[in-house]
Amino acid sequence: MSTFSYTLSARDGAARTGVISTPRGEIRTPAFMPVGTAATVKAMMPASVRETGADILLGNTYHLMLRPGAERIARLGGLHKFMDWERPILTDSGGFQVMSLAGLRKLTEEGVTFKSHIDGSKHELTPERSMEIQALLGSDIVMCFDECPALPAERSAIEASMKLSMRWAQRSRDAFGDRPGHALFGIQQGGLDEELRGQSAEALRSIGFDGYAVGGLAVGEGQEAMFGALDFAPGQLPEDKPRYLMGVGKPDDIVGAVKRGIDMMDCVLPSRSGRTGQVFTRRGVVNIKNARHMDDPRPLDEACSCPACRNYSRAYLHHVFRSQEIISSMLLTWHNLHYYQDLMAEMRAAIAIGDFAGFEARFHAEREKGDLEPV
Numbered sequence: 001m002s003t004f005s006y007t008l009s010a011r012d013g014a015a016r017t018g019v020i021s022t023p024r025g026e027i028r029t030p031a032f033m034p035v036g037t038a039a040t041v042k043a044m045m046p047a048s049v050r051e052t053g054a055d056i057l058l059g060n061t062y063h064l065m066l067r068p069g070a071e072r073i074a075r076l077g078g079l080h081k082f083m084d085w086e087r088p089i090l091t092d093s094g095g096f097q098v099m100s101l102a103g104l105r106k107l108t109e110e111g112v113t114f115k116s117h118i119d120g121s122k123h124e125l126t127p128e129r130s131m132e133i134q135a136l137l138g139s140d141i142v143m144c145f146d147e148c149p150a151l152p153a154e155r156s157a158i159e160a161s162m163k164l165s166m167r168w169a170q171r172s173r174d175a176f177g178d179r180p181g182h183a184l185f186g187i188q189q190g191g192l193d194e195e196l197r198g199q200s201a202e203a204l205r206s207i208g209f210d211g212y213a214v215g216g217l218a219v220g221e222g223q224e225a226m227f228g229a230l231d232f233a234p235g236q237l238p239e240d241k242p243r244y245l246m247g248v249g250k251p252d253d254i255v256g257a258v259k260r261g262i263d264m265m266d267c268v269l270p271s272r273s274g275r276t277g278q279v280f281t282r283r284g285v286v287n288i289k290n291a292r293h294m295d296d297p298r299p300l301d302e303a304c305s306c307p308a309c310r311n312y313s314r315a316y317l318h319h320v321f322r323s324q325e326i327i328s329s330m331l332l333t334w335h336n337l338h339y340y341q342d343l344m345a346e347m348r349a350a351i352a353i354g355d356f357a358g359f360e361a362r363f364h365a366e367r368e369k370g371d372l373e374p375v
C-alpha cells in the first residue's frame with residue numbers, strides 16, 4: 001500500500017504549490033475542499049463535484065456520528081462507498097461543531113459531552129472516540145480532536161485552551177496508531193497571539209504529524225486580523241508538510257491565505273451560497289434573484305466553462321431561482337464550486353511560473369470592475 005506524502009514543487013514568496021499523494025489519488029495544492037457535511041455535497045452528484053476539479057472532499061464527524069452513525073457507515077463499507085466518492089476524504093474531528101451546534105456542552109480534561117442538535121440525545125467525544133469514528137468512516141486525512149475558543153477571548157483563556165488541545169493532540173496521535181496510507185493532521189491553536197501559536201507549533205512538531213492545520217481562525221475575528229495571524233502562523237509549522245487553514249473562506253480570503261503559505265482550505269460558502277442565489281464570479285458577487293437579470297441573455301461569467309454558464313442565460317437562472325426549482329440549486333452550486341476550483345488552478349499555475357503577484361493584481365482588478373452593466 002502506498003503511503004501518504006507531500007511534494008513541494010514550487011514556491012513564490014510564501015505561496016507554495018505541490019502535490020499530496022494518497023492511495024486514493026493525488027491532491028494538487030493549493031487545494032480547495034468542497035464540504036460534504038451529511039455524506040453529500042448538497043445539490044451535486046459526486047461525479048459532478050469531481051468535474052469541477054475537486055481532488056478531495058471534507059466530511060463532518062459531528063454530523064455523521066449523529067446521523068446515520070459511524071458504526072452504520074462502517075458496516076455499509078465506509079464513507080467513500082456509502083456516498084460514492086472514491087477519491088480522498090478529509091474528516092474534521094467533530095470538536096468545532098460540538099462547540100457551534102450542540103446544546104448543553106460539558107468540557108473536561110477527558111473530552112466533551114453534549115446533546116445532539118437533532119434529537120437531544122447525549123453523546124461524548126474524546127480524542128480517542130474521535131479517532132475511532134474517523135477510522136470507522138475510512139477517512140484518508142484525519143484531524144486531531146481539539147478545542148477552539150471563540151474570539152475575542154482573554155489571553156489566559158486562549159493559552160489554557162491551546163494547552164488542552166496539545167494534550168489532546170498527543171492522545172489523538174496515540175489513539176490513531178499506525179495506519180499506512182492514512183494521515184493524521186495536528187491543529188495549531190493560540191488565537192491571534194504569535195508566542196502562543198509558536199508554543200503550539202513546537203508542541204505539535206515534537207509529537208509529529210503528517211500535516212498541520214492552522215486552527216482557531218475564521219471564527220469572527222475579521223479578515224485583517226486573520227491575515228495578521230497568517231503572516232506568522234504558517235511559517236511556524238514544518239516546511240515539508242501540508243498546511244491546512246480550516247473553514248476559509250471567501251475568494252479574497254483564499255487568495256490572501258495562499259499568498260501567506262496555506263496549501264489546503266475548505267468552506268461551505270460556495271455550496272451554501274449556490275442555494276441562496278449568491279454567485280461568485282470573476283467580477284465579484286452576483287445576486288441572481290435581482291430583477292436586472294430577468295431579460296439578460298448573457299452567461300453568469302463569460303470566462304467560466306461550467307454547465308450553468310455554458311448552457312444557460314442569466315434570465316433562465318433568475319427564473320428557476322425565483323420559481324424555487326431544484327435545478328437552480330444544482331446549477332448555481334455547480335458554478336460556484338467550478339469558480340473556486342478555477343481560482344485554485346490559476347493560483348497553482350501562477351506560483352509554478354513565479355507570477356503570484358501578477359495573478360493577485362489581475363484577480364483584484366477584475367473584481368473592482370464590478371458586475372456587467374445591465375442589458
Ligand SMILES: [Zn+2]
Pocket residue numbers: 300301304305306307308309310334335336338339
Ligand atoms: Zn459557471
